[in-house]
Amino acid sequence: MMISKLPRVVPTCTRTGLVYGLSWTGLAAPTTIWLRAKVSNLMAICDARQWSMTGQTVKSWDRNRYAVCEWEVCKDLKLVKAEDFFTYELNNPGNTSNQIGSKVTTVNVEQIPGLNTLGVSLVRIDYAPYGQNPPHTHSRGTGILVVVEGTLYVGFVMSNQDGNRLFTKFLNKGDVFVFPIGLIHFQFNPGHYPEVAFAGLGSQNPGVIPIAMSIFGSSPAINPEILAKAFQLDQKVVEQLQKKFWVDPN
Numbered sequence: 001m002m003i004s005k006l007p008r009v010v011p012t013c014t015r016t017g018l019v020y021g022l023s024w025t026g027l028a029a030p031t032t033i034w035l036r037a038k039v040s041n042l043m044a045i046c047d048a049r050q051w052s053m054t055g056q057t058v059k060s061w062d063r064n065r066y067a068v069c070e071w072e073v074c075k076d077l078k079l080v081k082a083e084d085f086f087t088y089e090l091n092n093p094g095n096t097s098n099q100i101g102s103k104v105t106t107v108n109v110e111q112i113p114g115l116n117t118l119g120v121s122l123v124r125i126d127y128a129p130y131g132q133n134p135p136h137t138h139s140r141g142t143g144i145l146v147v148v149e150g151t152l153y154v155g156f157v158m159s160n161q162d163g164n165r166l167f168t169k170f171l172n173k174g175d176v177f178v179f180p181i182g183l184i185h186f187q188f189n190p191g192h193y194p195e196v197a198f199a200g201l202g203s204q205n206p207g208v209i210p211i212a213m214s215i216f217g218s219s220p221a222i223n224p225e226i227l228a229k230a231f232q233l234d235q236k237v238v239e240q241l242q243k244k245f246w247v248d249p250n
Contacts, residue, residue, distance in 0.1 A: 074116060085114035094126040096194070101131020102187075104250045109204040121204055125197045127152070127189035133249060134210060135186045141206030143179040143199045145187070147171045150195030156185035184211060208250050217246035 075084065087107055094103025108121035115121060121141070125133055127150070145154065155168035156179050170190075171177055179185040181202065189195045215227065221242050228235040 075113060080114070085112060087111045090122070090124040090198075093194070093196070094124065096126050096128035096131055098247045098249070099245075100134055100247050100249055101128035101189070102126060102133045102249045104133060104208075106250060108201075108206070115204045117204070119202060119204055121201045121206060123199050123201065125187065125199065127187070127195040127197075129192050129194065130189060132188040133186060134212060135184050136208055136210045137182055137184050138179075138201060138203070138206040138208055139182055141201040141203030142181040143185070143201050143206075144176060145171075145179065145197050145199040146176045147173050148196040148198060149173060150189065150193060151191055152195060152197060153188045153190050154179075154186065156180065156183045158183065210246070210248055210250075213246035213248055216241040216244065 089105055089107050089111055094105045096103050103126045105124040105126075106121070107123065109115045125145075127133070150173065152171045153168065154171055154177050155166055158165045158167070169175075169177055179199075187197065215222065216238075224235050224238040224242060227233070227238045227242075231238070
């Protein structure tokens with residue numbers, strides 16, 4: 001029997017161990033096998049969407065080999081306190097005095113340990129007048145944004161399968177907008193006053209990839225010849241862009 005793809009892992013955290021559901025494709029019907037891995041009183045969990053199983057075997061569960069995994073060790077329930085589910089990180093405005101005029105304050109599993117395995121996180125975004133949260137993507141979570149103060153111009157770009165269509169909207173106080181997982185999106189403050197928004201994300205650690213910063217501010221730098229051809233720019237222009245100080249608002 002041939003299996004066309006390696007298993008997709010569906011983990012479930014329990015008090016005494018870790019349960020993996022291994023789902024295979026390529027079979028006549030969907031097949032799931034449940035396995036239990038004993039890990040004493042401390043338990044590890046990983047968001048299955050973040051595992052890259054290509055070329056790996058089922059037994060290769062080494063966290064150090066998966067840099068983007070949300071794997072966190074669960075705390076012994078007897079030691080859990082209310083503080084593990086609390087933060088005051090979003091009480092104060094973020095510092096928007098930078099080149100792009102925004103600041104993203106993140107609350108994920110690093111700030112609230114109790115988010116571990118729950119698959120959600122939160123950010124506060126402060127915008128200076130005419131500031132923006134520049135084009136970026138979250139590889140591990142869909143975002144849903146609500147405007148708390150002011151007006152925002154927001155949008156996202158679909159994949160090339162849909163012709164890279166751009167969806168945009170002006171949002172006022174109380175309006176909500178969804179940014180699908182993995183798609184490039186942005187927010188811009190078109191007004192004269194500071195503005196605030198909050199966004200929930202469907203991952204305890206959704207990750208963020210600022211497009212311009214990642215491409216022109218990578219370390220080490222991408223060969224400028226490659227970027228010049230990709231963006232149809234003069235190589236000197238690319239080299240100038242690579243010399244800039246790219247701001248990460250996160």
